[in-house]
Amino acid sequence: MRRRTLFTAGAAAAVAGTAAVSTLPAWAQSDDEAGASQTWSSSDQWGMWESGEYTFYNNIWGSGAGTQTIWANTIDDWGVTADHPNTGGIKSYPNVSYTLGLPVMEMGDVSATLAVDVPAEGEGVAYNSAFDVWGDGHAHEIMIWTQWTSNVGPIGGQVDTVELGGHTWDYYQGSNGANEVYSFLAQEQFTQGTVGLTEIAQWLVAQGHMPEVQIDQIQFGWEITSAAGGHDFTVTDYSLTV
Template sequence: MRRRSLLTAALAAPVATVATVGGLASPAQAANWSSSAQYGQWNTGPYTLYNNIWGRGAGYQSIWANSQSNWGVWADHPNTGGIKSYPNVSYTLGRDVWSMGNVSSSFNVSNPSGSGLAYNTAYDVWGNGHAHEVMIWTQWTSNVGPIGGYVTNVNLGGRNWNYHQGHNGGNHVYSFMATSQFTSGTVNITPICQWLVSQGRMPRVRIDQIQFGWEITSSAGGRNFNVNNYSLTT
């Protein structure tokens, strides 16, 4: 689960079967599982779905899921700075970066549009627990950006990425920004992780959690974020 800051207040709420805020109902009504708990989670096979509201000043958010490949959130976070949440689907690989195999993922998402939005759609790949964070951004709004400065452009796994590197005060962050944003497609994760090691930018780590979801900074008024399809091949 993603944690970049410590919260002093526990905002946990009971699991909700119907989430309605401001007169707008989320798709959780028909889901196999739903929750509005701050750290609500659901295990389905080797995958875990996380609501994961961790940022200061967060608003309301509920998550629903039928499976690891069909889920989403309804989020109403105020239009203020700072990431409020990272709802995601997570799989733990637990393999050395050089023997991680051919790991790839395909997805199709429906993202909101309009004013009052700040978010990115991204993979979060963790090395050695939470010591090293590889972020792979596939789509984002213009008012958000990665941690650290631009380093270079690189072609990995059949796509071009702008690579940024930095530190968030808790862990190293290696960010790959798609030069052509996309909401449906395949990401080859192995060449990205192995490139970092081969270039001496990241040590030889154990690849642990592989997560996919949205970092949501603002979704004022309440917006739906939907995963229509998701798969991970290891």
């Protein structure tokens, strides 16, 4: 699996050249909301919306992707419907992002609380729910998998098992050819809970796995490889404490 940055200059040009905002499609409306729209939604490949200090990305970046619509009211009330074919390779990483801009050892106590509703494992479904934390721009990538289907896996090989940030993780390290990737996979998967991000980042530096980079984007969302037939992914609770 090759990972790439989630919003590039080329993507910005695409946003500038197309309308990124649309009314919410029928699948995301309740009966009481028929005819109404969410605060924002987009089916554009690089659909992007800024809300306060947070940015939402539709971010369909992988080859062979199908269709995907992202919608959002607030950081704790947003989601996507994706219909990506049952083929290999990550198709998208819809996410909400916050830029910290502090060195690892000066980042303070950063933690995130989340709750998500996701598709059950089945034929044509492959994804993970994950934080993507970037250092020194996009030179270093910390991935924190909270939950995933059995047909996907991290980059690199397992190096350690550690208890950090309130959970026990299997730690993997490798490169995607563009940047170093440090992956933490929860030994007990969860769809709701709190993760201490500072402890994870500082452990990487203390163990010599990663230099003391500046932590820039902190993103949370889903890496979707396939969602054949159309599936909903929804955030029902999310907060980032910095």
